[in-house]
Amino acid sequence: MLRINQTIIKISKTLYCTKAASKSSLYSHTVLLPKTKVPLRLEPQKLVQRDKDIYKTAAFDSLYYLQKEQLKGPTFILHDGPPYANGKPHMGHAINKILKDVILRYKILNKTKVDFVPGWDCHGLPIELKALSNSNNINALDIRSKAREFADKTVKQQKGTFMSWGVIGDWKNHYETKNINYITNQLQQFFNLYEKGFIYRDIKPIYWSPTSRTxxxxxxxxxxxxxxxxxxxxxxxxxxxxxxxxxxxxxxxxxxxxxxxxxxxxxxxxxxxxxxxxxxxxxxxxxxxxxxxxxxxxxxxxxxxxxxxxxxxxxxxxxxxxxxxxxxxxxxxxxxxxxxxxxxxxxxxxxxxxxxxxxxxxxxxxxxxxxxxxxxxxxxxxxxxxxxxxxxxxxxxxxxxxxxxxxxxxxxxxxxxxxxxxxxxxxxxxxxxxxxASKQWFIDTEQIKNKAVELLDNIKIIPEERSDIYKKTLVNQILKRPYWCISRQRKWGVPIPVFYNVESGETLLNKNVIDHLCDKLQKNGTDFWWKLSTKDLLPKQYAATYELFNKSQDIFDIWFDSGISWSNVLPDCQVADLYLEGVDQFTGWFQASLMTSVAIRNQAPYKAIYVHGFAVDKDGIKMSKSLGNVVDPIDVVEGKKGQKPYGVDTLRWWVACHANHVTSAPVSSNMLNQAKDEVQKIRSSMRFCLGALNNYEYNENDSENLLLIDKYMLHCIWDYFNKTKMHIESYNFQRINTTLLPFLTNQVSALYFTAIKDRLYCEPEQSSSRRSAQYVLLQLFNIVTRSVGGILPHLVEELYASFQQKTTDTFFTGPKIDANPQWNDSNVEKIMELVLQIRSDIYKCDDLTNSPLFDLTLEMDKTNYQLLMSVGNEDEIEDQLKDIFQVAKACVKDSIVQSGFQIKLSKSTKKSCPRCRLMQSEIEDTLCLRCKNAYSFHGREMAKEGAELEKIFSTITFRANFQQFLLELKDVIAPDDRKIMKLVYYSMDSLESFN
Structure with a gap:
């Protein structure tokens, strides 16, 4: 025997114990309320767990590789500017990595293959100083060992955090500027530049740090x-x-x-x-x-x-x-x-x-x-x-x-x-x-700058509103730069692979030397320059004269390290579609990449540059530990003592909609709470769609019976889709927020949801009017989730898991979603402009306190009347207007000469229907005609189950002891839970007689 679940017991007990249930509850089992497993809200800790669960169940870690296999056509390449492997992730990392991921996910939703290899900049003084923190008297190999250990630890921590934020990419093959293959390529590119005459050694005045001694x-x-x-x-x-x-x-x-x-x-x-x-x-x-x-x-x-x-x-x-x-x-x-x-x-x-x-x-x-x-x-x-x-x-x-x-x-x-x-x-x-003045290695930028500036004419800079300013800034910086010093006097870095004649000071550098050094690097690891003697580092042809040479004591500038990343990471040395970094990279990576790419292959490394701002506190002040105004993104997501977690999607929504296209992005509890509320609004609206789509089987024929409000909603969806598509393609993600929330609040929730609830809840389950509303809700769900999917991957995957109409296991592997151009209906828009004006005027009426209790008489001029009647006959339009205006009855008359319309409201003389609760019944506590038919239909649907129930009840000896009744009921019932629910509801009148 199937166990009767706790919910059924509670329902049955309520029915048994209540002698006279309210009339509305008598019919509640026939009302088709939205049903979904998705909760309206998630408690903070459940939100954190949800994020972790979704990461696994939606296979975020394999999405990148899956799209590489399945998607066809051109690849969109986003080249990752390597963050510095020094310290835990901060809000700057969050802005940068999340914006990149938002773009990648939208590309995938558009069925465009993406290429994104995350990377890290692992050399440089800050890491070396960490290695020297306990002692300044350690040798180069010890310094490098400690620095490498610190960089490895940082990369592991940052990588784990970035992935937990839902950031996709080729994490299995991420790049690090300290890895053997990367350094091998760097040595070869250095020689390439040297051979082309772009690199030289000279004494020049350079910026020198006495404290860093470099x-x-x-x-x-x-x-x-x-x-x-x-x-x-x-x-x-x-x-x-x-x-x-x-x-x-x-x-x-x-x-x-x-x-x-x-x-x-x-x-x-x-x-x-x-x-x-x-x-x-x-x-x-x-x-x-x-x-x-x-x-x-x-x-x-x-x-x-x-x-x-x-x-x-x-x-x-x-x-x-x-x-x-x-x-x-x-x-x-x-x-x-x-x-x-x-x-x-x-x-x-x-x-x-x-x-x-x-x-x-x-x-x-x-x-x-x-x-x-x-x-x-x-x-x-x-x-x-x-x-x-x-x-x-x-x-x-x-x-x-x-x-x-x-x-x-x-x-x-x-x-x-x-x-x-x-x-x-x-x-x-x-x-x-x-x-x-110091003797250093330089790149001769004079030979490169004019070509670089020329190529910038064809580079798109985003955001567009600051494109001219940013481009002018970059051009001026390039033109005023007389040379680029690429040598540093430290230990933690890539060695400049040259030897100097001890007598003349002349440089020894040729292809044979570079090839030999690359071989030594591959065999001995990245410490080869410090492990091996000059004799071992030089090719055999110099075995007899090795004492005439000293190896260089300089390492490369870290901007040269990262500046040639395009040659190491981009597939087949292609040009990246996009570089996305902070505004500070005009003097850094944007410029270094451009100069090396122009020198080596006479073209820019990128087609477009996306520039984002910096995170600041609520007062616009730069975050600093000493000021105590640092907001930790990990605390934002997971919470801390005295602060509830916001979850990943709230952080992502803040980044995309509040930290995008700004020079500085204030972050505060108020702004995070605002972002949380906005995400909740999206969740609530889409949850309603899911619930209303319960048991709905899609049929394109459902679009043939659309009512006026349905057609208008599809028109609004089409308009919303095209606006957000434009915002997404131009990376104006903040405008998704300003487009979506008014759309959900005004057109979807306040207008459409309100107008269709009676149809959804009270019409027969398979009625054409109900299915037409479900058809629209299906399109709404698809378009809205698509528009926010790149920003809120955890939420859309949670919703998609309960989406009965899904065609794939996960949201991001689903089909491309587009709005049907046929939804764009200017005639419907024109009619609804009139209808919404009438609706607005109705709500302004002073004597209107509860519109469902009132009848509406709408007197119109001939032009407006004919416009409304183009929807259908008078009865049809009046019935539809009743739902749109939320009144008991609507009556439309062609009765005024002057242009416009007149509104007359009067208290309805009818009674509230105990099933639909509308003022449609002729007699109090009786069903309205529509609900009688619907209830009759519902009864016929359950006739077979009812017959079985009658048999069951005929075998039970009814007793006052309710527990005994349940035991006897359990002994004779063996259907599924849903069937039990229906049977108990259907037996309501019989159960009421038990006392």
């Missing part, structure tokens, strides 16, 4: 807007001005302005601009015979800044300084020249520029032009060398060094102040950097 690229800097530097005007004594003979017997000084007095010991020239005019001035004191030269345009600002008055003695063209010489400000025995340069301007300072080729790019270009030697008096720790003089030696240039130089020049300092300005800092140590 060169830095522009992308490794951050600018401190509150940095304070000395602002000093200094006079430098002129030896001779041949073009102004009457100055020969006078003390004449050039006035220079600088914020880096520590660079004055390396001064080699003073630059002027022959396009400017210069004036000769003196102090008003008649006893002061000293003369000063300054750009005429800057005299006023100079006087104001120094708070001194000067007399103007004369004005000369810049040519007057041609062939002029001066005494070095520190080393007075040294005589240097005035030189023309366009970088001497009248925008600030004095128009005379102190020039030290070792400490500035413009200075270096001047030195290069005039063939000056590079004099660098600063060591790698940022301290003066002994060559600077014993009074400066070993002093740190930015502190004691500045002070000492100013003390030495005290008699020549005309004014000393301070300036707060933007200054470059090491992005890792958060300490100021300096510019100093």
């Amino acid at each position: 060169a830095l690229a522009e992308a490794e800097l951050e600018y401190n807007e509150q940095h304070v530097s000395p602002s000093v005007y200094i006079r430098i004594k002129i030896k001779d001005i041949p073009n102004v003979p009457n100055f020969h017997d006078k003390r004449v000084y050039a006035v220079i302005w600088t914020t880096t007095p520590w660079t004055l010991p390396s001064n080699q020239a003073i630059c002027y601009n022959n396009k400017l005019s210069y004036c000769v001035i003196k102090k008003p004191d008649p006893n002061d015979k000293d003369l000063y030269i300054i750009a005429t345009d800057l005299l006023e600002s100079f006087c104001k800044e120094t708070n001194c008055e000067y007399q103007l003695l004369g004005v000369h063209s810049g040519d007057m300084l041609d062939k002029a010489t001066y005494y070095h400000p520190i080393y007075n025995d040294n005589i240097s020249n005035f030189l023309h340069s366009d970088h001497a301007t009248s925008s600030k300072g004095t128009g005379l520029v102190h020039t030290a080729p070792a400490h500035g790019p413009d200075d270096f270009l001047v030195g290069h032009k005039y063939k000056m030697p590079i004099i660098d008096l600063v060591n790698d720790e940022g301290c003066y060398l002994l060559d600077a003089g014993e009074y400066l030696a070993n002093k740190f240039v930015l502190t004691e060094g500045n002070d000492t130089v100013l003390k030495l020049l005290s008699k020549d300092v005309l004014h000393l102040g301070k300036i707060e300005h933007s200054y470059p800092y090491d992005w890792r140590t958060k300490q100021p950097v300096i510019i100093k």
Whole structure:
């Protein structure tokens, strides 16, 4: 015997114990209420478990590989910019990885094959510093071992978190910049660039971090807007001005302005601009015979800044300084020249520029032009060398060094102040950097930049509204970059694979050497450069002369590591359809990838760039541990003490709809709660669809009996589909939110769901009017879940698991869903514009408190009347309007002359039907005509089961003891649970007689 479940026992007990059940409950078993296993809401902890369960049951980990096998046609390639393998995942990771996944999932829903190989940037100083955290006195191999261990741990943690967020990709074959095959390719690409003449070694001024003791690229800097530097005007004594003979017997000084007095010991020239005019001035004191030269345009600002008055003695063209010489400000025995340069301007300072080729790019270009030697008096720790003089030696240039130089020049300092300005800092140590000359490896960007800028014309930049600004930014950065320093002086990285002749310093690098080194790398692992001696690293042909060579001690810049990722990861070195990263990557990965790709294969590595903003706190402030304003995405998903979990989909919805197409994305509990509520709205609406579609078997013929409101809903679905399709294709995911929620609230829930509930609940199960509503709900479910599927994969898979009309096991393996163009019906839209205007006016009526209790008389002009009657005959349209307007009765009349319509409401004289609860019954507590027919139909459907029940009851001795009754009932019933439910309902009247 089949066990009677607890639900049936409770229902039976209620029926048995209630002598007089309410009339409406007598017919509740005939009302077809929505039925689904999907709960309306999920408790927070159940939500977390749901996410984990869906990941397994919907096979998120195999979706990427499944689509690779099953989908045909062109592949959409999204190349992953490698996050840094340093620390736990943060909100920036969430924005980046989730946006990428949203795009990939929408492509799959559109039946487009995708290629996405996640990666990690594993080298660099932050990781090396972690390895050195306990000791600075460990050898290179130990440093590399500890750094590798830390990077491996971080990659594992980040990978697990990204996957738990539902991010799909080729996780089995992810790339790491520290892996053997990646490094092998990197060495080969380096030689490729070297062979093409793009790479060279030279002494140049570069950004140098004294705290990290290594060169830095522009992308490794951050600018401190509150940095304070000395602002000093200094006079430098002129030896001779041949073009102004009457100055020969006078003390004449050039006035220079600088914020880096520590660079004055390396001064080699003073630059002027022959396009400017210069004036000769003196102090008003008649006893002061000293003369000063300054750009005429800057005299006023100079006087104001120094708070001194000067007399103007004369004005000369810049040519007057041609062939002029001066005494070095520190080393007075040294005589240097005035030189023309366009970088001497009248925008600030004095128009005379102190020039030290070792400490500035413009200075270096001047030195290069005039063939000056590079004099660098600063060591790698940022301290003066002994060559600077014993009074400066070993002093740190930015502190004691500045002070000492100013003390030495005290008699020549005309004014000393301070300036707060933007200054470059090491992005890792958060300490100021300096510019100093150093022998490094460079990529000659001058050969690449023009082609790179030309190719950018065909690159799409998203978001479109900032495309011009972003493109201009990238172009300007490329054009102003004179060279790219790719060498670093650390241990944790990829070695620059060259050897130097110990006598001449010449470089040994050729294809034979590179091929041999790649072979050693494959056989000995990524530590090969540090494990093996120079003799072992060199090919056999150098066995007899290996002692003449030293191996390089430099490693590659991490931006070169990641900048050639396209050559390692993209299938057959194709061009990626999309790069998607933060706005900071214009100086980083976007640029590095472009420059290497243009140099190696003369084309851009990407067709489009998608730029996203940064996560900030509720006040728009950058998140920082020291400020205590960090929002942890793991806590958002899984919760923490005092904070309930939001689940993965709320995080994803926030990213796509609130952190997309913005330069900064505020995240707060209020915003997360808003995102949670929006997801719940979607869940509730789609759950209603599922429940109403219970036992519905799709038949295209159901579309032939659509009512006006059904046709209008399909028209709205078509409109919604096309809008969201456009938003998805343009990556405007935030507009899905602003399109969907009003659609669900106003058109779906408030209008359509309300209008069809009577049909769904009270019409016979297979009636054409009920099935037409179900047909529309099926289309609604398909289109809405498709529109949010890329953003809310866990929710749509949960819904899809209970979707009886599904054709595949999982949502993302299902067929492509499109809106039928035939749903677009402008005539229906026109009719409904009138209907909705009437509906709006009805709801504005002051005497309307409960519309189902009122009859509506609608008097219309001929034009509007005919428009309504185009739907069908008068009875049909009135019946449909009754449901749309939610009134007891609707009566339409062609009875007014003036244009428009008039509304008349009156209390209905009919009674509430105990089954449908509408004011349709002639006699109180009796069924309306529609419900009598429906109930009769329902009874006929159950006739066979009823006959069986009568037999059963005839065998039972009825007793007052309810428990005994159930036991006897259990002994004779053996149908399934659903059948028991029907039988118990059908026997309601008999059970009521038991007392």
